[in-house]
Amino acid sequence: MLITESSPPSPPGDEKESKMSQIQFSQPFDEDASVWSKRQQAVCVRHAYKHYGSNKRPNHVLSNLNMTVAKGTIYGLLGASGCGKTTLLSCIVGRRKLNSGEIWVLGGKPGTKGSGVPGKRVGYMPQEIALYGEFTIKETMMYFGWIFGMKTSEILERLRFLLDFLDLPSENRMVKNLSGGQSRRVSFAVALMHDPELLILDEPTVGVDPLLRQSIWTHLVRITGAADKTVIITTHYIEEARQAHTIGLMRSGRLLAEQSPQALLQMYNCISLEDVFLKLSRKQGQSNQAVELQVAGGLGLTKLSRREEAPYAHEDAHVKGLNFHQSKEVLITDHNGVSNGDIPGKIAPSMKADCDDCGDCLSPLLNFTSRGKIKALIQKNFLRMWRNIGVMLFIFVLPVMQVILFCLAIGRDPVGLRLAIVNNDVNVVDGYCPYNNTCSMKNLSCRYLDHLKNQSIIKEYYADLESAINAVKEGQAWGAIYFNENYTDSLVARLALADTADDETIESSEVQVWLDMSNQQIGLMLNRDIQFSYRDFAKNLLSTCDYNPKVGDIPIDFKEPIYGDTNPSFTDFVAPGVILTIVFFLAVALTSSALIVERMEGLLDRSWVAGVSPGEILFSHVVTQFVVMCGQTALVLVFMILVFGVKCNGNIFFVVLLTLLQGLCGMCFGFVISAACELERNAIQLALGSFYPTLLLSGVIWPIEGMPWILRYISTCLPLTLATSSLRSILTRGWPITDPEVYMGFISTLIWIALFLVVTITVLRFKKG
Numbered sequence: 001m002l003i004t005e006s007s008p009p010s011p012p013g014d015e016k017e018s019k020m021s022q023i024q025f026s027q028p029f030d031e032d033a034s035v036w037s038k039r040q041q042a043v044c045v046r047h048a049y050k051h052y053g054s055n056k057r058p059n060h061v062l063s064n065l066n067m068t069v070a071k072g073t074i075y076g077l078l079g080a081s082g083c084g085k086t087t088l089l090s091c092i093v094g095r096r097k098l099n100s101g102e103i104w105v106l107g108g109k110p111g112t113k114g115s116g117v118p119g120k121r122v123g124y125m126p127q128e129i130a131l132y133g134e135f136t137i138k139e140t141m142m143y144f145g146w147i148f149g150m151k152t153s154e155i156l157e158r159l160r161f162l163l164d165f166l167d168l169p170s171e172n173r174m175v176k177n178l179s180g181g182q183s184r185r186v187s188f189a190v191a192l193m194h195d196p197e198l199l200i201l202d203e204p205t206v207g208v209d210p211l212l213r214q215s216i217w218t219h220l221v222r223i224t225g226a227a228d229k230t231v232i233i234t235t236h237y238i239e240e241a242r243q244a245h246t247i248g249l250m251r252s253g254r255l256l257a258e259q260s261p262q263a264l265l266q267m268y269n270c271i272s273l274e275d276v277f278l279k280l281s282r283k284q285g286q287s288n289q290a291v292e293l294q295v296a297g298g299l300g301l302t303k304l305s306r307r308e309e310a311p312y313a314h315e316d317a318h319v320k321g322l323n324f325h326q327s328k329e330v331l332i333t334d335h336n337g338v339s340n341g342d343i344p345g346k347i348a349p350s351m352k353a354d355c356d357d358c359g360d361c362l363s364p365l366l367n368f369t370s371r372g373k374i375k376a377l378i379q380k381n382f383l384r385m386w387r388n389i390g391v392m393l394f395i396f397v398l399p400v401m402q403v404i405l406f407c408l409a410i411g412r413d414p415v416g417l418r419l420a421i422v423n424n425d426v427n428v429v430d431g432y433c434p435y436n437n438t439c440s441m442k443n444l445s446c447r448y449l450d451h452l453k454n455q456s457i458i459k460e461y462y463a464d465l466e467s468a469i470n471a472v473k474e475g476q477a478w479g480a481i482y483f484n485e486n487y488t489d490s491l492v493a494r495l496a497l498a499d500t501a502d503d504e505t506i507e508s509s510e511v512q513v514w515l516d517m518s519n520q521q522i523g524l525m526l527n528r529d530i531q532f533s534y535r536d537f538a539k540n541l542l543s544t545c546d547y548n549p550k551v552g553d554i555p556i557d558f559k560e561p562i563y564g565d566t567n568p569s570f571t572d573f574v575a576p577g578v579i580l581t582i583v584f585f586l587a588v589a590l591t592s593s594a595l596i597v598e599r600m601e602g603l604l605d606r607s608w609v610a611g612v613s614p615g616e617i618l619f620s621h622v623v624t625q626f627v628v629m630c631g632q633t634a635l636v637l638v639f640m641i642l643v644f645g646v647k648c649n650g651n652i653f654f655v656v657l658l659t660l661l662q663g664l665c666g667m668c669f670g671f672v673i674s675a676a677c678e679l680e681r682n683a684i685q686l687a688l689g690s691f692y693p694t695l696l697l698s699g700v701i702w703p704i705e706g707m708p709w710i711l712r713y714i715s716t717c718l719p720l721t722l723a724t725s726s727l728r729s730i731l732t733r734g735w736p737i738t739d740p741e742v743y744m745g746f747i748s749t750l751i752w753i754a755l756f757l758v759v760t761i762t763v764l765r766f767k768k769g
């Protein structure tokens, strides 16, 4: 027979039982009366619905769940893996938001002002270890103690007790060096740290030896008895839950039974809770048959037609037994009992719970704050950086290395370029090409060749044109230069005859050049040098012969440039963009990874449950990042300007300010990435993926004036473009902040900072908890 006929009585003489019966008789159906009674419980959950995923394809995790935890009791929440225990606990502590239904915790609704939840009224031990590996045990306790608003002396006193009680190793041991069981105990100690009214423990005894497990339970029994604390605990060691005052049995997101362990044992006529569970599991497969049996037996039966209509079994509901059925639970009552048909179905959307998800809400961002929390958070951020050598190198060595590499590798003129020279004008022996540096009209080819930059060009003489051209074709030279046998005579004749010179004379007075233009930079540089050296040669020749050297120049007079050099440096052009790119993307990488790693390790959740708001976390990161950025900006600018001599013609204050603002902008972009990405690898992909397009489109390495018009508009809208041209104008032109080109860089950076912050908050707001 499937149904146990006897209704289980509460074990007599147990004070806790009387508390439990109080709750179980206070039902939510009379709404006016029930609000008061809900406030009296430690935890009261009514008609809770929660799903993950989109509304179209929801994964229902909690379905019409009701739960009541009396003050001063231990509540053991049991159920198969994946039935929704952790989700329920995270809603109770205010980390997640219900889709509908209501939760009362310690008389208030989690996440509402003044409820103290999340906050110091609750101690939460999540399933994952959720501790900072770089901290010692003592630092861990200090961090959470400060967040809970405790004084340092109180923390130290409590630390001594917990070290002793939980048999922890030395307080100076690093958390990352602890064993699994030791880490779990430290995590448990954190939950006990501030002696909260409500302790929520998600599998605290995993990996803990039986002796310590027993002493943990003894401690829980003691604090619930003597100090009137309440404990909700999940465990996979079913038998240890016998020490709980109430057991909540969960399945498929519903609470099927909420009984004292003794009542469950009697109901199923078992000697161990494990047997009760086995029995229940076996009954699952028989449920179809059971429905028929029950109908035949004339018992009251409510067969659920919808998943939402979950049964809720407790002693006052006159439950005779529980039946498990694949996706529908059947609750069996006697004729006079209250069936689940009396329980209202899914709550209308208008009755949505106002349990806020502290990760989602905008309002906590504006709630500021306590000194202890900020001190703890900022110290934590710095300590994590300081203790992580990789992060330190990343923060301070990488930017310096990038600047050094940039200045050494980019913008300098190439040297050692070979030119294959065939000089039929003069007999060159062993590379010696003689000429006279007076007003002599002999060996003019040698005189010209001497003006070709000796430091960047290596002249190699070839016997004939064919072998010189072949040398270029085979990559042994960047170009070939050819002087015919009458070069000097023809050039003299050309100068003397001017416009009466015949074509042959003019042709043979020309230097013939074949260049390898496959490398634009080298090709253009050789082209320029060959032309400029001819101009210098002509001017030199004319001046030695007492002519005006200007006759040899092209008739355009380039005066001293208004901005920049006659011979501008590519480094000066790229440097502003490089400075901003380095600071921007280092901030992106650092911020996004720091927040995501904390979230993935459950550390953000734990801090949030301890009462830290997202606003405080963002604020602490802004402060930490700002200090880091000041250091990075100083290093980058010192190396760029002082060590490598990049020109700074403007006000250095605005250079520093714009660089810092770009760092902040990168940090805010990092916030967007960390809010949008669940996994660190997605964040890295997004950060790296955005690097190249931004670099290419921001006018850092090529003027945006060279882009197609659509790209130009896109480019102007990017965070680095206007800032780069602004910094370039300050550095190279020395323009003041009042110039539109300069202040537009500042304005666009500020707009981007605001935009990124709004996007971050919006994403957090709309992301499901």
Ligand SMILES: Nc1ncnc2c1ncn2[C@@H]1O[C@H](COP(=O)(O)OP(=O)(O)OP(=O)(O)O)[C@@H](O)[C@H]1O
Pocket: 052, 053, 059, 061, 079, 080, 081, 082, 083, 084, 085, 086, 087, 088, 127, 769
């Ligand atoms: N963030 C999430 N997004 C989507 N689904 C989730 C998320 N967290 C949990 N789930 C799903 O919700 C269901 C309930 O998960 P939950 O962690 O609450 O179970 P549990 O009872 O605590 O399991 P266990 O005892 O193994 O810890 C599981 O199917 C899980 O895959």
